[in-house]
Amino acid sequence: MGANNVFFLELIEWFDDSGQEIARRFPQEGSGEIKYGAQMVVRESQAGIFFYNGKAVHVFGPGRHTLKTANIPILNKIMGIPWGLESPLRAEAYMINTKVFPNLKWGTREPVAFKDSELGLIRLRAYGMFNIQVVQPLLFINSLVGTMASFSVADLSEYLGKVIVSRFNDFLGENMDTILNLPSRYEGWSDGLRQRLQDDFRHFGLSLNQLYINAITPPPEVQKAMDDKTKLGMFEDMNKLMQLKAASAMEKAAANPGAAGDSMGMGVGFMMPALMAQAMQLAGQASQAPQASQAPGLQCPECRQPIRQDDRFCPSCGHQLVVFEQCRGCGKNLAPGTRFCPRCGQQAGSARETVKCPSCGQENLASSTFCNHCGERMA
Structure with missing residues (x-):
């Protein structure tokens, strides 16, 4: 081994300033001539290992250790060789950082x-x-x-x-x-x-x-798909979701005019067809509402939806409705059991013939097969 790789070690200790080093060898190049009686200082968060001829001789715990025969038995043989004034030991040592x-x-x-x-x-x-x-x-x-x-x-x-x-x-x-x-x-x-x-x-x-x-x-x-699915579950239909997105875009544009406003305009433009379709649907529903209110007193006995006076079947559920007779004076439809016409006041008894239900005693048209009040067969 060249002279450049020979080190004389009398004190072995290690301070890890970086806090990221786990092990350090002494010397870092080649082997060292560790003098008999050299000191090894091992701190609480460290462990020292002494190697001789490539084999671990001893592991030192925390404390100050003097490298001599009392610590390392292999030095007994080395001390028997005349070394002159010094007794070198060609070896190396490792310091291990045992902290977390x-x-x-x-x-x-x-x-x-x-x-x-x-x-x-x-x-x-x-x-x-x-x-x-x-x-x-x-x-x-x-x-x-x-x-x-x-x-x-x-x-x-x-x-x-x-x-x-x-x-x-x-x-x-x-x-x-x-x-x-x-x-x-x-x-x-x-x-x-x-x-x-x-x-x-x-x-x-x-x-x-x-x-x-x-x-x-x-x-x-995948996260985006899950978020969209969650949002859809919060609304009854896609139109409400589009309205929420449009409102969110408007709020962002109001808070940050300029580029955000331009992007908001483009986003609302893409959503306009859906919003217009929803508006037309609502307008159609509103136009149909007065027709249903033309006869507020007439309802289907099955589904309770409004019906017109001349309906024979409920337009909502298809239930067959009571057949009304007309007043001979003004032509108004008269329900069973009506004695006088509410429009012209003419007595209604002559306008139709009625019979009483044998089960509930209510009057029904003479042509009725089932009672209009209790549903039992008339005869």
Whole structure:
């Protein structure tokens, strides 16, 4: 090994100013000549690992440690070799950050198809955050860091995010019924997904402390279709929905004249045919209303809709109506049981013959087969 790669280490300590570095090797290039009696300072949020000839010799916890035979038994053999004034040890050390690394992101890159019990096949996106912590420093070094000079959260979060997405897809496919119930299940699903992922993280000496599902959403075009369907359910027909959109466009134009007003004008122009059709329909209904009111006292006995005096069948339900006789004096229709004409005052008894119903005793026309009052057969 060249002289440029030889380092004499007497004090090993590490301050992570960025807060994003998980592991740091000392020295960062090659091996170092760590003197007998060198000091290693490990803080509460750290762990120190000592390597000799490529093998881990000892893992140090928090505190100040002196590298000598009392700490590292392998130094017993090295001390037996005459080194002159110094006894160097060619080795390297790793410092591991064991604090919790929060606010790491995970999320689906592309929508994933799921079967919804209400909406059928639907594509969903999901995203959230998670926290990790190194709980087995030596396993972490051997499985992920290797011989790298440093290892940061950025080197790890993307891979772990993909692992979470993979497990999330399986978990959601097993537990989802419909997206309409999703908001109430985020907390329970987050905990279940975290427990399922623990084994994946333990393989690397990591602990998944918390995992959160922030949102599970369909793509924008699906959201728009759902919103339109919800709006349609709030109105009786499409015309009212068009009126609401027109009113909304007018409010925006009033608040922001100019470009917004131009766009509002175009939008109202597209909606004018539907609005005109609705206005014509309302006008037709209004023109028919006086005709029904020409005979306010006559109603169909079946559906109670207004009828005209000369109607023999109800125009609304088709029910057969009572046949009226006419007054011989003025020609007005007279209902059964009328004794005098309400228009000319002529006695109506001579205008028709009546018989009484054997069941209810009410008068009916002599030609009646069924009673006009109780419906029983006359004879």
